Amino acid sequence: MYLENINGPKDIKKLKIEELKVLADETRAALINKISNAGGHNGPNLGMVEMTVALHYVFDSPKDKIVFDVSHQCYPHKILTGRKEAFLDSAHFGDVTGYTNPLESEHDIFTVGHTSTSVSLALGLAKGRDLQQAKGNVIAIIGDGSLSGGEALEGLDYAGEYNKNLIIIINDNDQSIAENHGGMYKTLKKLRETNGKSSNNLFKSFGLDYRYLDNGHDVSALVDLFRSVKDIDHPIGAW
């Protein structure tokens, strides 16, 4: 078992790419162990397992800052950043909350539960980094449902004219708490149907650079994608 030796991102980086797939499977098993016995957010977290493994493999948290939208999809992140007992051992299920919490870990940047916040929060962190002339990647993760909230749209608009490192991962699983409504969802559908090639591209319209990945559960493809955008010198939306 790899997971028993994982106490933070440094341990994940010791693994080979093929081993990451096994770690993802073990992380998913830990997740299911907790949510099937104690409840919690199922779908958002099951969708994030491989992505979280790849994020911590490529980026250097906490120097690189990962900002989750809503943060209800942070359970794999908690499992991989020193809090696995809260998912493996029923006596410790109550040790962690269902959202990111800086009191729990240096890898959690904000206490948050509202949708549509991650892009703006990440931009604030990026600006702070720039003012201090510091280095590091800032990564915002946002789902398709949260993308239509006003604060997310303001964040994307500002990101379009920002000129330093900012990576926005849009996790478009075509799922939300309820059905998505609004014109942007036609555009997102078109992007999914064309493997990101549709000329009608919401993110490019905001002035962002853009990459598309079809299979968000392919850990090796995710590692390649994240390596290709790590330390980028301008904002980019990675799908």
Ligand SMILES: Cc1ncc(C[n+]2csc(CCOP(=O)(O)OP(=O)(O)O)c2C)c(N)n1
């Ligand atoms: C301001 C606000 N409105 C509504 C909610 C309720 N809510 C929680 S998650 C969610 C949608 C999540 O969908 P998406 O962003 O696509 O993420 P996914 O769960 O698919 O990863 C909503 C509306 C909230 N947390 N905050």
